[in-house]
Amino acid sequence: MKIDIIEEGKPIVLYCRGKKWLLKVEDREFHTHFGVVNLGDLIGKPYGCYVETSSGERIYVLKPLLVDFIEKLPRKTQIIYPKDLGLILVYADISSGSRVVEAGTGSGALTSLLAMHVKPNGVVYSYEKRREFLEIAKRNLANMGLDKYVRLCERDVVEEGFDVKDVDTVILDLDRPWDMVSHVYEVLKPSRPFIVFVPTFNQLEKMWKAISEHGGFIDFKVFEQILREIKVEVGATRPYTRGIMFTGYVIFCRKVLNHQD
Numbered sequence: 001m002k003i004d005i006i007e008e009g010k011p012i013v014l015y016c017r018g019k020k021w022l023l024k025v026e027d028r029e030f031h032t033h034f035g036v037v038n039l040g041d042l043i044g045k046p047y048g049c050y051v052e053t054s055s056g057e058r059i060y061v062l063k064p065l066l067v068d069f070i071e072k073l074p075r076k077t078q079i080i081y082p083k084d085l086g087l088i089l090v091y092a093d094i095s096s097g098s099r100v101v102e103a104g105t106g107s108g109a110l111t112s113l114l115a116m117h118v119k120p121n122g123v124v125y126s127y128e129k130r131r132e133f134l135e136i137a138k139r140n141l142a143n144m145g146l147d148k149y150v151r152l153c154e155r156d157v158v159e160e161g162f163d164v165k166d167v168d169t170v171i172l173d174l175d176r177p178w179d180m181v182s183h184v185y186e187v188l189k190p191s192r193p194f195i196v197f198v199p200t201f202n203q204l205e206k207m208w209k210a211i212s213e214h215g216g217f218i219d220f221k222v223f224e225q226i227l228r229e230i231k232v233e234v235g236a237t238r239p240y241t242r243g244i245m246f247t248g249y250v251i252f253c254r255k256v257l258n259h260q261d
């Protein structure tokens with residue numbers, strides 16, 4: 001069994017009694033209400049081990065999963081949450097080597113998931129009109145080690161469209177996706193998925209109208225993903241009463257050709 005060893009400068013998750021912290025390993029003390037840990041002492045230990053805090057509590061040291069990064073992502077925009085990311089990924093039908101277009105980048109949560117799945121041979125072309133958000137996404141992707149699979153581009157895609165062709169999937173999470181239908185049709189390979197995330201019914205209806213009027217897409221479906229985390233307690237197991245109740249709708253359709261070949 002190959003065991004990963006904790007190195008200086010690498011990210012870790014500390015876990016204690018349901019609480020998690022995403023940190024970088026460096027030679028400093030980290031204070032929690034469970035006591036103090038010296039992060040430098042972790043260097044050379046295997047991921048998955050535990051250390052005792054100054055108060056004698058066990059803190060486990062984990063190698064971050066992508067979902068740990070996404071949950072703790074520094075952000076200035078709303079992100080797509082894990083519950084919707086999973087559904088998007090299945091319908092996006094991407095794998096290593098895929099070429100995917102995404103807009104807007106926002107904080108890069110969706111971008112990171114796409115990059116994780118197109119690597120090492122594919123690329124995510126991610127477009128964002130606001131430079132300050134691109135900078136945040138760039139840092140987030142670098143922290144996750146996924147930046148090399150993403151080409152970030154500062155561009156208003158409603159105004160200018162995309163600068164790539166023949167991509168496998170297009171995914172939009174921006175204000176006016178109904179203004180993007182022709183741009184998407186131009187760059188997407190026939191038969192491939194076009195996915196849109198919208199937070200309201202009004203946007204959903206506008207999107208449906210734009211897709212119907214365009215005529216170049218079929219198999220239109222819309223999903224709302226309802227996910228409940230369960231609190232397990234002997235004799236009292238039930239869903240948590242708090243959590244993220246609503247995020248938005250995932251729209252799916254596929255490009256078709258309007259001529260016979």
Ligand SMILES: C[S@@+](CC[C@H](N)C(=O)[O-])C[C@H]1O[C@@H](n2cnc3c(N)ncnc32)[C@H](O)[C@@H]1O
Nearest residue numbers: 080104106107108109110128129156157158174
């Ligand atoms: C909700 S955020 C996207 C969040 C992202 N999906 C994530 O998971 O982190 C929407 C982003 O779309 C960008 N945006 C809106 N209209 C745009 C346009 N016309 N061209 C490029 N980006 C746009 C906004 O600046 C914003 O950063």
